Amino acid sequence: MDKLKKLTTCRLFWPLVCLFLVLLFNFIKSPSFFKISVNNGVLYGYLVDIFNRSSELIILAVGMTLCVASSAGTDISVGATMALAGGVSVYLLGTGNTYNMPWILAILAGLLVSIVCGMWNGFLVAKMKIQPMVATLILFTAGRGMAQLITGGNILYIKVPNFKYLGGFLPHIPVPTPILVAIIVVVLVSLFLNRTATKLYVESVGINPKASRLFGLNSNRIIWLTYAACGLCAGIAGMIATSRISSIDANNVGNLMELDAILAVALGGNSLAGGKFSLGGSVIGAITIQALSTTLYALKVTGDQLPLYKAIVVIIIVTLQSPEFKKFMNRYKAKRAAKAAGEKVAS
Amino acid sequence: MIEKIKSKLRGNGFLLFVTIVLFFILYIAGAIAYGDRNFTSPQVFLNLFISNAGLIIAAVGMTFVLITGGIDISIGSVIGVVCMMLAWMMEIKHMSAGLAIVLVLAFGIIFGLVQGFLVAYLKIQPFIVTLGGMFFARGLTAVISSDMISIKNETFLNLANNKIYLSFITYYNNRGIAMHPYIYLSVVIALLVVAIAFALLKFTKFGRAVFAVGGNEQSALLMGLNPRTTKLKVYVLNGFLASLAGFAFCLNSCGGFVEQARGFEMDAIAAAVIGGTLLTGGVGTVIGSLFGSLIKGIIETIITFQGTLSSWWTRIAIAALLCFFVILQSVFKSIREKRLAQSED
Numbered sequence: 025m026d027k028l029k030k031l032t033t034c035r036l037f038w039p040l041v042c043l044f045l046v047l048l049f050n051f052i053k054s055p056s057f058f059k060i061s062v063n064n065g066v067l068y069g070y071l072v073d074i075f076n077r078s079s080e081l082i083i084l085a086v087g088m089t090l091c092v093a094s095s096a097g098t099d100i101s102v103g104a105t106m107a108l109a110g111g112v113s114v115y116l117l118g119t120g121n122t123y124n125m126p127w128i129l130a131i132l133a134g135l136l137v138s139i140v141c142g143m144w145n146g147f148l149v150a151k152m153k154i155q156p157m158v159a160t161l162i163l164f165t166a167g168r169g170m171a172q173l174i175t176g177g178n179i180l181y182i183k184v185p186n187f188k189y190l191g192g193f194l195p196h197i198p199v200p201t202p203i204l205v206a207i208i209v210v211v212l213v214s215l216f217l218n219r220t221a222t223k224l225y226v227e228s229v230g231i232n233p234k235a236s237r238l239f240g241l242n243s244n245r246i247i248w249l250t251y252a253a254c255g256l257c258a259g260i261a262g263m264i265a266t267s268r269i270s271s272i273d274a275n276n277v278g279n280l281m282e283l284d285a286i287l288a289v290a291l292g293g294n295s296l297a298g299g300k301f302s303l304g305g306s307v308i309g310a311i312t313i314q315a316l317s318t319t320l321y322a323l324k325v326t327g328d329q330l331p332l333y334k335a336i337v338v339i340i341i342v343t344l345q346s347p348e349f350k351k352f353m354n355r356y357k358a359k360r361a362a363k364a365a366g367e368k369v370a371s
Numbered sequence: 372m373i374e375k376i377k378s379k380l381r382g383n384g385f386l387l388f389v390t391i392v393l394f395f396i397l398y399i400a401g402a403i404a405y406g407d408r409n410f411t412s413p414q415v416f417l418n419l420f421i422s423n424a425g426l427i428i429a430a431v432g433m434t435f436v437l438i439t440g441g442i443d444i445s446i447g448s449v450i451g452v453v454c455m456m457l458a459w460m461m462e463i464k465h466m467s468a469g470l471a472i473v474l475v476l477a478f479g480i481i482f483g484l485v486q487g488f489l490v491a492y493l494k495i496q497p498f499i500v501t502l503g504g505m506f507f508a509r510g511l512t513a514v515i516s517s518d519m520i521s522i523k524n525e526t527f528l529n530l531a532n533n534k535i536y537l538s539f540i541t542y543y544n545n546r547g548i549a550m551h552p553y554i555y556l557s558v559v560i561a562l563l564v565v566a567i568a569f570a571l572l573k574f575t576k577f578g579r580a581v582f583a584v585g586g587n588e589q590s591a592l593l594m595g596l597n598p599r600t601t602k603l604k605v606y607v608l609n610g611f612l613a614s615l616a617g618f619a620f621c622l623n624s625c626g627g628f629v630e631q632a633r634g635f636e637m638d639a640i641a642a643a644v645i646g647g648t649l650l651t652g653g654v655g656t657v658i659g660s661l662f663g664s665l666i667k668g669i670i671e672t673i674i675t676f677q678g679t680l681s682s683w684w685t686r687i688a689i690a691a692l693l694c695f696f697v698i699l700q701s702v703f704k705s706i707r708e709k710r711l712a713q714s715e716d
């Protein structure tokens with residue numbers, strides 16, 4: 025019993041239970057759900073598809089977790105940053121039969137733009153002390169407009185086939201590239217956080233920036249850096265999303281992704297009020313969201329009806345996770361126990 | 372007198388002052404640049420209200436929520452679902468216009484009640500709750516109908532197209548004919564909402580409780596206020612205003628479709644922030660939000676008159692203004708903190 029209690033109080037317990045429930049539902053519905061086969065030298069199956077589709081969200085959620093942890097605020101501009109970074113790279117590569125410049129340079133330029141976006145947000149939040157949501161609202165409003173200016177309001181297509189590598193498959197590798205990129209990002213970030221004192225720094229700044237300042241940490245710089253990192257993550261996600269469809273549609277790339285990313289952080293059991301965080305939780309949250317979407321699509325729910333069911337599940341999950349609800353349930357249990365004890369005494 | 376004005380202009384009053392001045396600067400700039408094309412006609416001015424009636428109502432509701440330190444990102448979707456419900460009830464179910472309007476307003480109140488309960492009593496972050504609300508309402512819109520429904524109900528169209536002429540203003544158009552400018556029902560509703568909300572915040576116990584809860588929840592509790600019920604009331608009010616904004620919006624669009632009013636919540640937040648409301652809570656005015664909405668309107672009007680700029684320039688201009696205002700707010704805050712620190716020494 026004690027062991028069970030220890031397990032349920034573990035940070036990752038509830039997020040994992042949610043994911044497990046979604047997967048279990050799928051397994052009952054169609055037992056072939058967990059089957060993974062190899063077709064034409066690449067992996068194939070529902071699970072691979074879920075992982076593949078959720079990789080952008082995982083990458084975004086990693087950046088978002090850092091922002092939320094350090095500044096107790098959310099970066100709502102990541103979707104716009106994705107569009108901007110993708111737009112810059114595609115614009116630089118050009119729509120001809122060959123690239124206008126080396127592929128890697130264009131990608132780096134796009135990532136640079138996304139880092140600059142993140143730094144701008146970080147500057148407003150850390151230096152100017154603007155509430156994160158308002159600060160990022162600026163880029164949220166302007167970002168897509170700027171991307172439209174770059175693309176001239178058109179959808180630009182890339183004709184060179186190897187542009188698709190990043191969002192599709194590398195030759196002779198059976199695993200979709202987005203999954204590999206997501207794994208690399210998660211592993212690198214978590215190694216960096218845990219092997220150095222960075223995670224501790226970010227958490228302490230999130231819990232109390234003033235106390236951390238007095239303790240000798242440069243709180244402003246840490247917050248600024250987390251936003252820059254979040255921008256970079258958005259840029260990487262933007263590259264994958266652009267490469268997937270080999271084109272840039274500034275209106276729709278990463279549309280509403282910022283909300284899904286924030287949701288992933290919250291579903292992962294992280295508090296949006298900053299402080300302690302778990303990167304693994306956010307990753308699980310992101311996969312849960314994508315698994316949920318895939319499940320609903322399999323149930324013949326259309327894309328525009330999807331949010332309704334997503335909302336219901338999300339509200340149930342966050343209600344179950346809320347401390348007030350847990351308190352209420354504990355009180356109810358205690359009352360029932362007292363009543364049972366009373367009846368025993370009476371008889 | 373001068374002392375009184377001075378004390379009003381200090382601090383947050385100054386931000387409101389800047390917003391109002393900026394609105395008139397933009398208006399005068401437009402008048403100078405496009406005066407020859409009737410920019411100065413009273414009708415163009417009133418069109419600002421006509422095309423932004425929904426935004427004004429929504430921004431007023433948003434102001435209440437922001438003052439308590441919360442946020443509501445569901446209102447764009449609520450407006451979308453309200454338009455769709457109105458169209459569906461009147462066109463597919465053939466209900467009377469009055470019944471449909473009462474039902475959608477009730478829907479807004481219930482929607483606000485649920486969100487308010489989750490925020491105030493279960494203490495879930497408002498962002499997440501209203502994010503859920505946003506998805507829910509948008510999905511519901513698609514469940515009702517994924518095709519566009521346009522409204523042909525006569526009573527409703529009469530309401531929508533009923534021009535209310537302001538006969539006390541007379542102006543002459545290009546051909547020298549005397550004209551009276553007109554407004555629609557939606558403008559009357561919007562201005563009434565602003566007036567009532569202003570009085571509610573300024574002169575009632577509830578208004579003071581809203582500011583107190585937003586300023587510091589702990590002290591509000593110690594003062595004997597109930598932060599939970601205050602917050603619940605604010606979310607219910609906001610839900611009601613969101614559905615009312617949806618009704619005003621529908622009077623303009625006369626139809627419902629899935630993507631309607633997407634991103635509207637951010638416009639409302641931007642309007643409130645430009646009007647001097649702080650997202651940290653405790654500070655904000657309804658009049659500021661009114662002018663914030665009008666500033667968005669005037670930028671759109673100028674870009675329309677200019678003719679060659681594409682519509683996304685509106686977004687970029689609003690973002691630039693937003694940037695200007697938040698930096699101004701932050702500068703003011705740091706000056707005040709310095710002054711406080713000095714007076715403490």
